[in-house]
Amino acid sequence: MENTIVKIEGLVKRYSELIALDHLDLEIKEGEVFGLLGPNGSGKTTTINCLLSLLSFDKGSIEIFGRKMSPTAYDIKRDIGVIMQNVAVYEELSVYDNIDYFCGLYVKDKAVRKQYVEDAVKFVGLEEFLKFKPKKLSGGLFRRLNIACGIAHKPRLIILDEPTVAVDPQSRNKILEGIEELNRNGATIIYTSHYMEEVEQICTRIAIMDKGKKIAEGTKDELKRTIKNTETVTIEILSLPEKVREETGSLPHVYSAEYDGARLTVRCSGGKHNLIRILEVLQKNELSFGRVYTELPTLNDVFLEITGKALRDKED
């Protein structure tokens, strides 16, 4: 039986008029990589800050490691590693001193701490930058320093709030691999992001948030099974008479056909040979088309279907 590490029940947080969290429930088990996915402003950071008792909240309860969380629950905080969305390091201290400082807030023993700091440095690959001031690091390395400061004390629960924002793809991969490794070494992970690809890649369970509410939860496959979409067919086509779009839309298993002037997007639910049937319609009407591709559902489709809007803008 897996242990529950985090239990949030009926959490409500208001910022005067705005309801940032609306009766949020979350349960996170030991060993999970739990993803909190949601668009900008959906309340991910607020959830994390409440969880850590940095913010007070209006209603609800929060338990971590089976104990009630509070600002003075230092024995709980000891086992939590936090990587904040806004990088929290001292500009004035070197890379090494920063990691040592934050590790030292948890680990008093000097010899142990030295070892821990070295482990953390190796883990994020900052060996060559120990004497650097944070300002001199590139965006990716800067984020990695932030991570090293959060995990150096070898916590049981690691919370990462959008650790890959503004990071180049190479550093991003390194960070994601690192998180998986931490998880393999026994840490439970909470990971927030608005990048669904990342969440799909590393998370074992995912909660999708919108406007302070949890709108879906499960493994990525479970989530995708909850929606009717099973396949999205996209066809590049220069002009499409309305009659043909309607005809495509009335094919069996097709539940939506949209044309934006350049692409026909057809969403299907179950069934086989959907693509062939769609193409037959186009050929019958003697329409020529360009590239054709089909996609399996993504978390974006899950979000789209539940909320009626895209998880994030395409160019983001």
Added chain:
Amino acid sequence: MQVFKAFFKVLRTKLTMAMIMMAVFIFIAVAYARTSSPTQKAFEDSRLNIALTDNDDTPESRSLIAFIGQKHNIVDPDPDMDRNIDRLYYGHLDCMLTIKKGYAEALKEGRTDDLFESKRMHDSYANIYILSRLDQYVGGVRASMLSGSSLDEAVSRTEELLSKEAKVSYADLNTRDDPEFSRTFSNYFQYMPYILIASVISALSPVLMAMQRREIRYRTGCSCIRSSSYFFQLILGSTAFVAVLWLIYMVVGIFLKGGMYEGKAWFAVLNSLVFSFVCTAMAILIATLTDNSRVVSFLTQILSLGMSFFCGIFVPLSIMGEGIKKIGRLLPAYWYISINDMLCGRETLESSKMISCFVIEALFGIVMAGAALVISRYSRDRI
């Protein structure tokens, strides 16, 4: 003692500026103490060549230029910036000063920060001296305006006060010189609050702000260090640092006097120690109130300049009007100066009066430290 250690590591990165400031202030303080017409005389021979640009072009800015012109040579800047830089480099020009647009407006609204822009090659004493002179000037205008004068009156009153200052010090020469508390000495201690505020603010505030940045505060808040322990270590670090600063100033005092303190002088030493404590508490309070560096620079400007003017540091209390003194009483430096005035014989020395001055001065520090403690304790959710 992780936080305490980090405090000094951060402090080390901010120390160069603080050292320069300190050297300059000690120099000015010593000059101020030694010469009969304080400071002016030290720089009398070196009329500075100042290239002045007046972007404001109001009666107020022109009045300021006339004031600067009494003591220095004002030249027009070259339209070609490179030529100016050359002139600065070769020392034909000591500094370039720009009165920013909106100078008069700002004075009217009581703002004293960000009024000037200055360019200089070397942080020479003379250069910093002229800047501190500008501080005195705008601080004085602000002080007079706060006590009810119009801008015109404030400007003329400040100019009058600043030129009177020389004569008053001269008059002081006639009072009998006390071997325990010479005039040199009392001048040095009179200038001390300004030095203390300026050096505490220029070195301590940036460190505290770095330690209290929101991200860092949040991050520290999730760790398992107690907030009281964190705060305690910050206070310990600040106190240790200010204590060292204070000791340096006291040692300089010994050199000035030419021997160990004796008799009454110990009260002056105690007085400056209490005031150091007040400055520390003030810096900590400001740092807990805000982490916005603009707000901090605004507050510190008001406090250091305001205090220096209202409380008789720049200009003796004896020649100040009742209105200004009334406001001065609300500030800790007023009580510091009152004690100093008693010690040097400007006022009659009564032990009961002196004790109450000490108590009031210390109370300021205690109240500010207490407020900082309470605010930091209840500042969860402060965004």
